[in-house]
Amino acid sequence: MQFMLLFSRQGKLRLQKWYVPLSDKEKKKITRELVQTVLARKPKMCSFLEWRDLKIVYKRYASLYFCCAIEDQDNELITLEIIHRYVELLDKYFGSVCELDIIFNFEKAYFILDEFLLGGEAQETSKKNVLKAIEQADLLQEVSHHEGSRFVD
């Protein structure tokens, strides 16, 4: 996977994970174009499209679009499953997740993503294990909080 973007129907970016090095300017340009392209698609259109030299896999969940860019040799069908798995993880963590959860807890959304994917590939295929790791890390954060450091809040 080269990158993953989460954005709303109004085109507001909610999360961006880049697995390739690009300048800020390039990232902004890509984001703008891709968001435009995906938002222009009608509901019944296919979840896959070709864009520049990449394959784009996207799925809409309520008011959020989850959009991944993969390379030619990658499997787009399993990428759809990856997106779904990520949504399930968010859902389990936040308890019936909605866009607002991701807006207000974006750093947690990143933490969860980073326990699920690494370098653009799935590092853990068990939902339970990903959630367990996050739980433990959160606990560790709590502990360091009680040891006098400030929480992120």
Added chain:
Amino acid sequence: MPAPIRLRELIRTIRTARTQAEEREMIQKECAAIRSSFREEDNTYRCRNVAKLLYMHMLGYPAHFGQLECLKLIASQKFTDKRIGYLGAMLLLDERQDVHLLMTNCIKNDLNHSTQYVQGLALCTLGCMGSSEMCRDLAGEVEKLLKTSNSYLRKKAALCAVHVIRKVPELMEMFLPATKNLLSEKNHGVLHTSVVLLTEMCERSPDMLTHFRKLVPQLVRILKNLIMSGYSPEHDVSGISDPFLQVRILRLLRILGKSDDDSSEAMNDILAQVATNTETSKNVGNAILFPLLQTDHNAVQRHRSTIVDCLKDLDVSIKRRAMELSFALVNGNNIRGMMKELLYFLDSCDPEFKADCASGVFLAAEKYAPSKRWHIDTIMRVLTTAGSYVRDDSVPNLIQLITNSVEMHAYTVQRLYKALLDDISQQPLVQVASWCIGEYGDLLVSGQCEEEEPIQVTEDEVLDVLEGLLVSNLSTPVTRGYSLTAIMKLSTRFSSVNRIKKVVSIYGSSIDVELQQRAVEYNALFKKYDHMRYELRWCSTHSLLTGGRTRSHLNETALPTKPASAGGELLDLLGDLSLSGMPSMTVPLDAESAHSDRSSRHAPNVSLSSRAGIPPMTAYNKNGLKIEFTFERSNPNPNISVITIHASNTTEADMTDFVFQAAVPKVWPQSVVMTRPGGGALKRTESDSFLKLQQQLRMRIKLTYTYKGAPVQDLAEVNNFPPQSWQ
């Protein structure tokens, strides 16, 4: 200096900004505060400030002055700091930044930290965005971790190694020893990432590939276990055990098996087994078959003739597997041959297979059709031989397909017409045919057809056939609907308009409510909107075919929809509510509802009960037009109030061309959604339930309608919203 504001507080505040300028101002103010806090080298709040910076960065604002702070956070001993620090690094410190390399030492230390979650953070960061130099420096640490027995770290190390290899291919060799017993792990995470690592190595080096060929039996064994083992809740996805791992293994096997007969042989059985065992009804099943079939000389294609023969087997379950597999095997090269077999199978198979087979044929035809004519012929064949088993959703798809094959329209409509002459019992066939005749009837009677001998058909003959469908006992109500609409459409293409008018008016009193409704609406088109009959030509197929009310297609195509300039009018509407910008929300209630409101023109006795304790209110009451709002808390999200608008006409005459427009001040940016009767929100919300709105909800409405031949327009402000509706 007071404590810097909290992250969530900042997010909340920024979201209240009503304009881009206001947002920018807030951001600048906060950035200034953060900058001075950074200057003071404040350890306590660094984490909070960087987090806020990351949020603002996501909104598109510059954040490079936070780069060094991320480094400081990473170097901190506190886990909270490290977590945010590494996140910041991944977002702000990619390899193009000068200070990127400064991370190296911190990462090195953290890779050796006593807490695995810290090690995890370091591995993740390195694996996502480590530069070549960094990778060179730290490859040794990664290699060490690749050999650890801690599966949490081992899986991350494997993917980190993949990144290192991608950045610095020469380093690949050093990871070889560590790969020795990667596949003997039980942990799926490690297995998955190991397979990814092995794949990367094999793809890059033919030597590696040869070396790893000996792993084929082991991979096959793992795959076998995944398929054969019982249900494992931890790894199950729609009945398939760890599809992610299966897909990856298949991909590796494909690479290892390429141009090597021994390996291919060893894989044959398991590939065929995966193929037959995989349920393709869900995406996940197809995801697995996908890499399977990408293999060039793959085992399954070799078995193709066997599989096709199995279509004739007596055993039902074998037939089903064979059918599913056959569809999976179809490609551009074998489509003609395979399709022959599959169509033959369709003719003779048990009814329980026909629906799936028909769907499969359509899909395959769509993907690999060698020519448009072949495609249409194939569809015709399915419709005529298994027409009554075709799934309902195939009909709109077929219509879409036919629409898109412009040059085949004449040929298609001709063939479908001929098919109708033979048999009108198969509903999907009849529906598609009716639709086509409605659309392309002019081509039919003009006798233009390039593909084959054109037939001589008169307008009356065509109408005879369509009317025949209307009266036939064999036609379902849906089919009748199609026929009636087709007849109506022909009124713009044929000259025998009077005959069509007669038919339409007869059905205005049909017992079938659906038909009656359509007929009445079409009648209205004849009477009042004659110029719009031509709009029916472009009827969207979807609105006709989704189970919903047929009103919707008339709403969308036949009525004059207010153009986008309505937005301008609404801006005026808000003029002196002295608030900038507004969402344009127009609900042109279709003229028909005002028309049929004839029944309610005697003071309606609609009891507008207050639901959920929010009293209804009268928004407007003038000249016999009364508009009432009722409120309801939205079921899934009680922070959303749903306002239903009831418009009633208490005078003796009709109010037609009724248009209701509403505008709210921008303080309610995206929290007001207008929906039409029949569903379909005009504007999505982002469930802004978090904001407690301080301002009273106000709305300005504009009404236009025609009354006794004269246009009427009125503006009104609605201020009397009960507090419970918006608090």
